[in-house]
Amino acid sequence: MILEGNAAIGQSGGPTMVINASLVGAIEAAREVPQIRRLYGAVHGMDGVLHERFIDLFREDDELVEEIRYRPSAALGTSRIKPDETDLARAMEVFIAQDIRYFFYIGGDDSQSACHALSELAKSYDWEMNIIGIPKTIDNDLVITDVCPGFGSAARFAASAVQYVSCDAEAFGTCEVVEVMGRNAGWLTAATALGRNKPMDGPHLVYVPEVTVNPDKFLADCHQVYDAYGYLVIAVSEGFSFAESEVATTSEKVDEFGHARLGGVAEALADMVEEEIGVRCRFDRLGNMQRSFALTQSQIDLDIAYAVGDNAVRRACNGETDVMITIQRKSSDPFVFECETTSLSSVAGQTRYLPDEYINDEQNGVTEAYLEYARPLVVPREHYPLSLPNYPRFQRFSIEPKLEAYER
């Protein structure tokens, strides 16, 4: 049976450099399938759904859509709200009122959880619709999929930044701590090792949240590196901790999910290293550039991101629902992949940590196995973006709301 109606798509959580490639993959596929009458872009993700702030993506210009493919960060706007039961019920009312039969949500673990909850709810409302999660996160911490779209480009940025800052630290003969995003999983911090071509190159020490570090061992390792090379570069995840106590790194502020805002680990470690080694220790935080610095977009990452968007639409229109698209790696060199699926319930609430075989025995670096995993993911774009590109925005043709305003 062909399920005909409208489709909605939204972007959620921290954006990436390639999240719009997934959006454009979905738009271009949706234009080709007969089941989808109109494709609604939810403005600011779930916020847009709840408040019926949708734009008509089929009315957007083809060429503009193609240009938006390369624009970093969520072109529809993103959201960090975690919908509760009231919100989910409202979303379902909106879907029904707008005859939305397909829903696609580009996001991380929280977004996949929301999709699963909506799938369940649709059944209880007896509203036939297909819901597919499109993976996205620079953290690369979704389970089952080989890689998360967004990771390869962020990895290329982090590896480049650490490589370059290492050259600067080496010129001075100083110490340097670079703080990389990653609350629980160290995939991105580990990627900084990709820029280390020779033992003397930084980063010499890499610390991921999966290991708790002994402070004495840490300082001994710092001494050893500094004595050997005359400078020292450390890459550390924001979620770093010492075995005996947490480095004081959390601010009293919380983010939109209620998580404590992280940050400050690099500064705290730099102070500690400076005091111990007796040489200036600087720090850098890669900050929001990690997910937006489009000059480091990876071609494979762009391709994967586009493919998951495209695949989600085609599968939903073939009747699949309550699944997330996954990437299956077929070979690494050349990098060949296929899109598969996994149930949303298998992904929701799960975190993929760096496996032990990717962390070295000393727990201060990565293994060759990790580098083999990650290396194919950080290839540059085939065509570098123009300098300081003039990125377009959607024209934003509004869809008329059908319901009373949502008062939350």
Add this chain to the structure above:
Amino acid sequence: MILEGNAAIGQSGGPTMVINASLVGAIEAAREVPQIRRLYGAVHGMDGVLHERFIDLFREDDELVEEIRYRPSAALGTSRIKPDETDLARAMEVFIAQDIRYFFYIGGDDSQSACHALSELAKSYDWEMNIIGIPKTIDNDLVITDVCPGFGSAARFAASAVQYVSCDAEAFGTCEVVEVMGRNAGWLTAATALGRNKPMDGPHLVYVPEVTVNPDKFLADCHQVYDAYGYLVIAVSEGFSFAESEVATTSEKVDEFGHARLGGVAEALADMVEEEIGVRCRFDRLGNMQRSFALTQSQIDLDIAYAVGDNAVRRACNGETDVMITIQRKSSDPFVFECETTSLSSVAGQTRYLPDEYINDEQNGVTEAYLEYARPLVVPREHYPLSLPNYPRFQRFSIEPKLEAYER
């Protein structure tokens, strides 16, 4: 009269993405002139001179030298020491002992001062030698020269970073403060405006150290932008200050020159904006990436940097001394320049501030005249560097010291 002997060259102060292009320009020119017997690379700048730590640059492989041209940050190592009279006398003894007849120092204002002092000293020692300063600073604050090598690439990084981080802030609808290097002069912070193609693009507000800002006007401007565009991006120099009082931004630590270490202005302003606007305000510091992120090397900057190195050697061998090489812009489109000179005494101790005509009337942004000045300087490299390049280091063939060790 042909002055024959050895030549020495050093790199000083904060490195840039193109400082090695100047070094390689000098090496390649020195190989062609008959006057220079050996070219000594001073390891860690003046430190290397004082301690007779020199490497023989003529013994380095041609191909390796050519590759080092593109390596960011000082390949010889850099130094922040400011030589005092005792140091300068020692340097002169080293020059005499090593038969150094030519000295080239790649650096900013402090380095030009050191070169001038050495020129004077050489006369009083009756040691015939030619000393030429090679300009370098991402701050672009040396007087007389149209532009300083290092600025164009740093400007391209800063403009790119702010453009990309703006996309991220827009996706969330948040506020964002980006902190850019610049203690006294706002050239680099101003360059972030180059990435603003449309009024809605960030950075919406740009604050340079040349203006002191009224806090009420500042907050009013923030409100106006946020109300108009639904997000707000501010670029600010680390040397930012309010009219009535300094934002608390200096740490108690000092750098190697005895300057208070700057930093923290972005965080302080972000807190202020967040409280006032009632929307999350994040901050990013561009940090050491500003002078090392080689993926944003500018072709013009690379060309200029190479030219000043080359020109310094040729002029010194033609008898010029006690001057700094300057850039004279002949046209902007296409960018055409010539190398000229100015006396070292005209440069030493001077700072080139952003002129009034480059700052807008509201004092919260730049003028079209500034953009016309800066735009030609940020063109990308003709050939993008490979992903995560395997940069070489010099082989470092040591020169035998001639004097007793220097005990300072």
